[in-house]
Amino acid sequence: MAQLIFNEGNNPHTVAHQKPQLLVNILDGMAYTRPQALYAEFPVSATTYADGFFKVNYADFANAVNGMAWWLETNLGRGENFETLAYIGPNDIRYNSLLFGAVKTGYKMFFTSPRNSIPAHRHLFNSLGCQTMLTSSPAPPVVNAIVGAHPLKVLEVPSVHDLLHKKYPHYPYNKTFEEAKDDPLLALHTSGTTGIPKALVWTHGWAAGFQMWSQMDPAEGFESRDRYYQGNRLFPLLPAFHAGGSYATVFAPLFNQTSVIFPLSGAIPSAHGLAEGLKYTKADIALLAPPWIEEICKDPELLEFLSKNLDTIMYSGGDIPQSYGDVLFGKMKNFFTLIGNTESGLYPSFMTGADWMWFQVNERAGIEFRYQSDDLYEAYIIRKKDAKEQPVFKLYKDIQEYASGDLYAAHPTKPGLWAYRGRSDDIIVFLTGEKTNPTSMEQHIAKHPEVKTAIVIGSLRFQAALMVELASEQPLSVAERAAVIERLWPTIEEANAECPAHAKIAKSHILIVSPEKPMQRAGKGTIQKKPTVDLYATELDALYEDAEKMAVGISTESEALHGIIDVKDTEKVVSFIRDSVAEITKWSKVDDDQNWFIFGMDSLQALILTRKLKSALALPSLAITTIYTNPLVSTLSKAISELSKEEEASKASNDQSRQQLIESLLEENKALIDHIATSTNSKPLLEKENGITLQSNGTISYSNGIVSRKHVVVLTGSTGALGSYILQLLLDTSSVSHVYCLNRSADSELLQIQRNKVRGLPTDFSADRVSFLTANLESPFLGLDEKVYAEILASATEIIHNAWPVNFNLSLPTFRPQLSGAVKLIELSATGANSPSILFVSSISSVASYRAESSAVPEKIIHDSTVPAPMGYGESKYIAERLLDYAASKLNISASIARVGQVAGPINSTGHWNKAEWLPSLIISSLHIGAVPETLGSGDTKIDWVPIDVLAEALIELSFKVGKGAQVFHPLNPRPTTWSALLPAVIESLSGAQSILPAVAQKVLPGKTIETVSFNTWLQRIRAETEATAATSDKAKLEALLEASPAIKLLPFYESIVDSDQWVSLQTSKTEAESGKLSSLEGIKPEWMKLWAKGWFS
Structure with missing residues (x-):
């Protein structure tokens, strides 16, 4: 729907051709040409929707603006240099009446958040030169606090009744767009990058640029999110002082003829309040913040009601847990997020079907996503030759690109789709939608x-x-x-x-x-x-x-006096509520019929009050929504009395123990395996229409003429260190005809080439021998094209599952996708034409807590959920082992588990031991400080490391062994040595490397003997280096120091092994018998240490 454009200056207000236009002219034009068109509906009451809504058309709105303009001129005179006027008041029509009234009279409004600290208010007022505070009557308590700390002239603006029920003469605005495009429209503030909010000023040119930016035509086959609320009825819960409030109540109506349903001005908005409002008026769309999404998802009745009374729910202002979004997406006709920021406005983005959290930006917008770290990318806006459609460059006229500070993740399988993941500047976004740095x-x-x-x-x-x-x-x-x-x-x-x-x-x-x-x-x-x-x-x-x-967030004297309050004692309940509200808000007086939210109670204070009342009144079911809907002492005391009558005996909810969580996830995924056992097989995928034919002799023919009679291996995680060696050794094995590499990255072949180059491994890959596929293991068909999956299903003979996030800090629930992926690979094994075996690359952390009086960890599945290391990584590996064991018996598949320990550098091939790992970092840093530890933590540590290339050979060897049930292997070095045996070679390598130490980081002169010190002493010296690093401001010197002493980065890990006695011992006899590579492996040799050290120091 095209927006209305009106003539400007002294010309008559008539519909004109589309061009950059002033919002104030659009408003007056609507009032002139469509006076009865609905602008908004407002609740009759400030505290309840039961009294219904009153309508405000464009004639009413323009009249209120004229009234406010005349009032400003009468009380302040006309503005001379767009002086700043601040406003804090209820969330009603006065905000937008002031915005346009100030424009007409030569001022600019500043809508500041009442939740800012006093120092933040002071900073913002100073930066904007603000000397006047406008407010409602009665003034919210925060106004007095601000004026007490920062001298301001205070004026009370006209009431809503006066603005809407008195008729005012038209207040003219005679500037053209060209004359006014650089004039201020509105001042707001960001959440800040240094802890203090930063003021910014939207101009009329910014608004016109945002209009064109938001209404760019979408790519063919897509629908712009902006068009979802064109001509519809929008119920936004965002406050008027927030940029999102301006988008919803100013830009959406004037650009898109959206009608706005305002929430109650005397209550904190909530999803339950939204539902109550929808009982008395209709809306097509709601615009919410994250806390209200949670509120909806936790209340099935509320969700059901909203799904029947709204077409669309949009949210903005922060991230939400995926589980909440999935619930709403499954219930609502439309559910999606709006992406943008105060500086640039909402991004022009498209709908993307079933991917509710993902969006695609209009390529005309000039937005680039630049890699930052992990899987995160920062959004940059790049100035185009004609930047009229890019509002951010109306704010920052001298820059060529704008770094948003917003971080996004790329969709694993669909290029061009992005999901919001937070801010790069450490801003915290609370579930309330409020932010802080x-x-x-x-x-x-x-x-x-x-x-x-x-x-x-x-x-x-x-x-x-x-x-x-x-x-x-x-x-x-x-x-x-x-x-x-x-x-x-x-x-x-x-x-x-x-x-x-x-x-x-x-x-x-x-x-x-x-x-x-x-x-x-x-x-x-x-x-x-x-x-x-x-x-x-x-x-x-x-x-x-x-x-x-x-509920001990704030302790009150009344709480100490009363202890647990008898809910039946109405007088005591009333007294306790009154005292608690006064203590939490710091108000000197609280009347029983005073609406707390009108007087400035915020969401956190409401939350604290809820907690206090729940505790003191022993009402665990008391919810914050009860406070929202009963914001007076008199009404809340009655609501509490009713709630206590309905309260049932509370049932103690025991925290789910670690073992219970493990068992729960285990049973959850076992059920999926049971489903595989009872579901139909995959035969339809192998039909000839997919170009695949099963021959009677067991070979597989493809439409391209390839016939497979050898090993066809599915390898996950080929781009990692171990995966790279496994891949290369598979390709060097003549009995392997093809390898399917499944990785999450969009261009894994390029990534494989880059990483192999760094590791000194071959970088030439023949398409006849290897296929690099972008996969999402937890998705149907592993996230692959159905035809490609069918090809794998028909040909695979072995699966080596090596992909797993190596992050010891993640909690167990974070590994749900990996467990789902393991089940999907089990399904591939169970339904594949050749019943491909699975080798799972597990970890000794899966049994690190094993404690038995007599022996080391046996080479078998351990049916005791206490044995994994107490971290999500080890626990998830343990669950995966149990799932493979279960699937082996339930589905009759061949499964092997390899519990891998410390992996060392290669000995039989080119490549290096990654010097960013803990042992290389320890040795490199020892050169820098001139001392090497005599132990690796507690005692003379047993060294049972396996070189990475030998390990890769052993894993391939074990994967080709077909056994019955789940086999468990411990691919450790069968001939362990000690650190003291390797120490002379380490010292020799350090002494030989002294001459290459960077001069900027020299601490030990070449030729000086390397000391052998206790681990604690070594650790103390590294701590001293850490302090020196923190004090360094010279970037070049700092980088050289970190290169010379990389242990600084891993100090917490070294501190964790000082007194460690938890090195678990594992049996290896079965593994030795099955693996010739491991059985013939020698203990770590001093010359190997020298070889690896040479690579670290070269």
């Missing part, structure tokens, strides 16, 4: 002498939490930790005073990390937040759960 808070708390590091977390949660790593490494008792928190609390309160209300840290949300599990660091010694959070996932979950149960 914790940098300044972390830095302030870290200044405390007892603190080594502090990080704030809270993404996809309702509230922030603080993780503190102490300078002292002494273990602390529970009482000692509590004492530390008390000593830190004044500093934390100082930091709280400088941050937004929704980001404050409560005492109940502080975790002192264990010295035995230090925070994860990477790169230049900086903290890796996500790995650290993943490492402490269990502890953090417990922290939030305990805080929820105890």
Whole structure:
């Protein structure tokens, strides 16, 4: 639907041709040509939808704008240089009336979030030169707090009733677009990149650019997301001071003739409130933030109601768990996310069918996704020759490209599709949709002498939490930790005073990390937040759960006096609610019939109140929605009384233990294997229409003439270190006719060539011998084209499953896709024409907690879910082993499990031991500090490493062994040696390498003897290097230092093995008998160490 365009200046308001236009002219043009067209509907009451809605047409809206313009001129005079006027008030028509009233009178409005801290308000007002605060009557409490800290002239704007029920003369605006395109339209602020929000000003030219940007014609066969709300009724829950609120209530109506349904102005929006509103009016689309998505997904009745009363739900402002999105996508007609930012506006994007979380941008928009790290890419907007359709360059006129700071992941199998994954600048996005940059808070708390590091977390949660790593490494008792928190609390309160209300840290949300599990660091010694959070996932979950149960976020005097309140004692309940609200909000007085949300209570304060009431009243079923719908002492006390009557005896919900989770995931995937056993076979895929024929002699004929009589191997994870050697050895094996390499990357052949080149392996691959396929193992047909899958199904004789994320910080549920992928490969084995065997490359971490009085870990499946290492990686490998064992008996497939230990460098082929790994990093760093540890942790460590090329040969050898049931192998070195036996060769290599140490990082003069020191002493010296790294500002020197001493990056790992006595022993006799390669393998030789060291130092 094309938008309306109106003439400008003093010309009559008539529909004109499409061209860049001023929003204020579009508004007046609509009022002139279509006065009765509906702009919006507003609730009659501020607190309930039961009184219905009143309609505001474009004549009404324009009249309110004229009234506000005349009021501004009367009270302030006409603006001379677009002076800034701030406004904080209820979420009603006054926001947009002020926006256009200010434009007409020569001012610019600044819509600031009332949730900002006072220092943030002060910074923003100073940066915008704001000296006047406009507000409603009565003024929200935050206005007085701001004015108390930053002198401002305060004026109360007209009421909604006056603006809509009085008739005002037209207030003219006579500028043309060319004259006004660089004039300000509206000032807003970002969430900030340094902890303090940054003000920015949209111009009229920005708005016109956004109009063209958002309404670009989509590619053929696609539908623009922007067009979903053209001419429809939109119910947005985003606040008016948010950029998303402006998109929904200003741009959507004026660009797309969308009618807006406003939420209650006197209540915090919620999904239940949305449903209540839909009982009294109709809407086609709702625009929500992530917390309301969770609210919907946790309430089946609410979901059912919304699915029947809305066509589309859109969300914006943050990420949501995939499980929530899947639920809504399965129920709603349409469900998707809007992508963009305050600087650029919403990206012009297309619908992508069933992939609800994925989007495709219009190629005309000039958006590039540039690789950052892991699987993440940052969105950049590149200036085009004609940038009129790119609004960001109306803000930043002198730049050629704009780095958004937003991170995205590429779809594993569909090029051009992207999914939002967060921000590059550590901004935390709470489940409430509110954001904070914790940098300044972390830095302030870290200044405390007892603190080594502090990080704030809270993404996809309702509230922030603080993780503190102490300078002292002494273990602390529970009482000692509590004492530390008390000593830190004044500093934390100082930091709280400088941050937004929704980001404050409560005492109940502080975790002192264990010295035995230090925070994860990477790169230049900086903290890796996500790995650290993943490492402490269990502890953090417990922290939030305990805080929820105890509700000790804020302790009040009344709580201490009352203890558990008798719900039947109405007077005490009323008193407790009143006292709690006053304590949480810091208000001096709370009237029983005062609406808290009108007076400025925010979502975090509502959450804290919910927790306090749940605890003090012993009402575990009390939900935050009860607070939202009863925001007065009088109504909430009645609601609590009713709830207590319905409350049933609470059932204690025990936390699912680690073993229970393992068994649960095991049973969940066993059920999928049972389904394979009972489902029909794959014969239809092998029909001749796919170009594949099964011959009577067992060979397979293809339409291209190829006939297979040899091994056809499916290899997953070929681009990894071990996978690269397996692939090359398979291709060097004459009995292997073809290898199918299944990898997630979109161009795995190019990646294979690049990585093989680095590893010194061949880079020439014949298409007759190897196929590189982009796969998604957990998807139907492994994410492959059905014909390709049928070809594999018909020809494969062996499957080597080597792909698994090597990340020891991920929790077990994170590995669900890998377990699903293992089941899909089991299905391939069970339904394949040649019943291909499976070799699963497992890990000794799957049995690292094995404890038996008599022996080492046997070469068999262990039916004890306590044996894996307590980390998701080992636990997931253990479950996969059990699944293969189950499938071997249930489906009669041949399965082998190889529990791999430490993999060393190659000895029989070219290539190097990756010097980024822990042992090479240890030896390289020993050269830098002039000392090598005499042990590797505790005692003289047993060295049962296997060279990577020998391991690859052994795994291929074992994969070709067909046995009955699930076979378990331990491909370890059968002739272990010790670190002390290898130490002379290490020292000799270090002494020979001294002359090549970079001068910028010299600490030991060439020729000086390399010391042998205790592991603790070596560790202390590396810690000293870490401190030196942190103090280095010279980039070149820093890079040289990190190259010379890479152990700095792995310090937490070395600290974890200081007193380790958990090196598990494994039996190897069966493996030796089955593998000639392993049985003939010698112990790690000193000359091998020299060979590897030569590669590290060359």
